[in-house]
Amino acid sequence: MEILLEQSDRLLQHIRLDFKRYLHNEINWKERLIGIKGARGVGKTTLLLQHLKQLALPAYKAAYFAMDDLYFSVHSLKETADTFYKQGGRLLVLDEVHKYPGWSGETKNLYDFYPDLQILFTGSSIIDISKEVGDLSRRALIYDLPGLSFREYLIMKGIANFQALTLKEILYQPESYGKLVDKKFHPLEYFSDYLKHGYYPFGVEHPASLYQRINQVVRTIVEIDMAEIPTFDIRNAKKMLQLVEVIAGQVPFKPNIKELGEKTQIHRNSINSYLHYLEQAKIIALLFPAGKSTATLQKPEKIYLQNTTLLYALARESANIGSVRETFFHSMVSPSHPLVAPKTGDFLIDNHYTLEIGGSAKKKMQIQLTDNGWIVKDGIETGSNEVIPLWVFGFLY
Numbered sequence: 001m002e003i004l005l006e007q008s009d010r011l012l013q014h015i016r017l018d019f020k021r022y023l024h025n026e027i028n029w030k031e032r033l034i035g036i037k038g039a040r041g042v043g044k045t046t047l048l049l050q051h052l053k054q055l056a057l058p059a060y061k062a063a064y065f066a067m068d069d070l071y072f073s074v075h076s077l078k079e080t081a082d083t084f085y086k087q088g089g090r091l092l093v094l095d096e097v098h099k100y101p102g103w104s105g106e107t108k109n110l111y112d113f114y115p116d117l118q119i120l121f122t123g124s125s126i127i128d129i130s131k132e133v134g135d136l137s138r139r140a141l142i143y144d145l146p147g148l149s150f151r152e153y154l155i156m157k158g159i160a161n162f163q164a165l166t167l168k169e170i171l172y173q174p175e176s177y178g179k180l181v182d183k184k185f186h187p188l189e190y191f192s193d194y195l196k197h198g199y200y201p202f203g204v205e206h207p208a209s210l211y212q213r214i215n216q217v218v219r220t221i222v223e224i225d226m227a228e229i230p231t232f233d234i235r236n237a238k239k240m241l242q243l244v245e246v247i248a249g250q251v252p253f254k255p256n257i258k259e260l261g262e263k264t265q266i267h268r269n270s271i272n273s274y275l276h277y278l279e280q281a282k283i284i285a286l287l288f289p290a291g292k293s294t295a296t297l298q299k300p301e302k303i304y305l306q307n308t309t310l311l312y313a314l315a316r317e318s319a320n321i322g323s324v325r326e327t328f329f330h331s332m333v334s335p336s337h338p339l340v341a342p343k344t345g346d347f348l349i350d351n352h353y354t355l356e357i358g359g360s361a362k363k364k365m366q367i368q369l370t371d372n373g374w375i376v377k378d379g380i381e382t383g384s385n386e387v388i389p390l391w392v393f394g395f396l397y
Contacts, residue, residue: 001083004071005059008052012064015049019156022164022397023047023145031141033111036122038145039282039306040217040225041200044122047145048093051120055091060084062091068099077106085114094121098228104136111139124225125282146335147199147307150191150394156204160185165395167337170388171353171374177392178382187391188381194394195324199309199331214313218244221281232277239266243274247284248314251323252302272299282306285330290340290348301341307331325357325378325390332393344370357390 021043027034029051036044048064055062063084067077077100081092092110097103103121110119125144154160162180169176181187197203203210222241227234242264255275261268278284286300304327305311311327312319326346333339333349342348345356345367354370356362360379364386367373377383378390 001080001087004065004069004080005063007066007069008059008064011049012053015046015053017050017053020050021047021145022149022152023143024050027051027143028141032115032118033107033136033140034118034120035136035140035142036120036145037125037127037142038122039125039147040221041202041213042145042147043201044145045095046201048095048120048122052091052093057091060088062093063089064093064095066095067097067103072100077103078109081106081110081114081117085117090116091118092120094119096123097121098124098127098225108136108139111136124228126221126225126228126277126280128280144335146331146397147309148201148204149332149397150187150194150198150391151397153194153198153204153394154190156201157190159190162395164397165392167333167349167353167396170392170396172385174383174385174388177389177395181381186381187389188379191391191394195308195328196312197309199307203309210309211313214310218283218310218314221283225281226277229277229280231273236266236274239264240274240278243271244278244283244314247278247303248305248311249318251284251311251315252287252304252326255300255303257299275300275303283310285327285334287330287339287341287347290342290351292340304330321359321378325359329355329357329376329390329393332396336396342370345373355388 024047036047038044052062052064084092097107107119107121110117148156151162151164165176197207197210202213219241223237226232226237243260243266246260246263257268257271260271266274275284275286279286283306285304285306287302287304288298289301292298305314308324308328308331311324329347330339337349340348340351342354345354347355349355352372354367354373355376356366357376358378360377362375362377364375375387376390377387380389383389
């Protein structure tokens with residue numbers, strides 16, 4: 001126990017508080033059981049460590065435990081938490097809970113039997129809380145943390161610090177983002193670098209090794225994290241990696257299930273399930289037709305890689321600009337608004353707003369007969385009532 005507390009203290013000494021993710025201000029920190037889910041590398045651990053450091057409590061009262069620590073190979077979470085509690089502990093931060101077998105059942109017991117013990121935990125995006133043993137979904141307040149938005153990237157780089165915009169401000173009030181552009185700030189000066197390097201916080205800090213680290217992250221997700229999915233046979237990890245490679249070379253595209261099966265040697269009846277696993281892991285994003293079910297076995301209308309930095313890391317030469325634009329739009333809007341594929345246009349937001357994505361010369365022909373339709377253009381700084389700059393959607397969070 002003392003070793004765990006020492007490690008917690010040591011970690012906090014190196015945590016900086018000068019930049020916090022947007023989610024930090026949205027979490028109800030008074031809740032007794034809080035979970036942060038998200039893909040590897042988006043900053044879940046840092047978020048909770050920053051909260052812990054701000055409290056400025058001694059480790060015996062508030063501590064961080066990494067659940068993949070060798071300590072937990074011979075000690076249970078329940079007995080460790082009991083000792084911590086009896087010594088005065090009242091706040092536990094549990095990192096990567098999915099690495100600890102039976103975490104949900106033991107966490108439920110801690111919640112039920114230690115009513116003044118607060119537990120904060122991080123977990124893989126793959127975890128389905130409602131299907132875990134003990135079902136924590138009725139007890140835990142769960143938040144999803146995406147990667148950096150364009151707005152957060154600008155803050156983290158020390159370039160500019162602006163407030164987030166709402167979707168309605170972007171759609172109906174072009175002056176809300178027009179006033180951001182001035183002699184000191186031109187968003188397009190930084191937008192390209194964000195697309196290539198800006199989604200993951202570790203990419204902003206260590207750009208030279210970014211793509212190598214992303215490839216390692218993808219392999220770790222497929223070969224290790226997916227073992228947590230009860231219905232996924234980890235022996236098929238190699239086929240899953242082949243599927244990722246095939247998708248990276250073609251996104252966005254309308255999937256041909258037979259062709260994907262032939263290229264990856266995955267049975268066509270399993271392809272949709274595998275795509276669903278990759279979406280859970282935040283490696284790809286699936287766009288379904290408007291009005292259709294989004295069930296696991298439903299064929300998606302389009303497949304994207306989850307974000308543009310991932311796209312550049314995996315596709316490189318085949319990362320065409322059209323793919324990059326649509327991937328950026330999807331990754332920025334989908335965390336807060338549902339997206340589907342309309343009959344005309346590229347995206348339908350909230351089943352109400354139709355948007356067509358393109359370059360600066362894009363015309364409104366595809367959606368000219370559509371109510372509530374906008375053209376989203378890359379390569380422009382400001383817009384109008386019918387035309388919106390692409391970069392602005394990076395200010396939604």
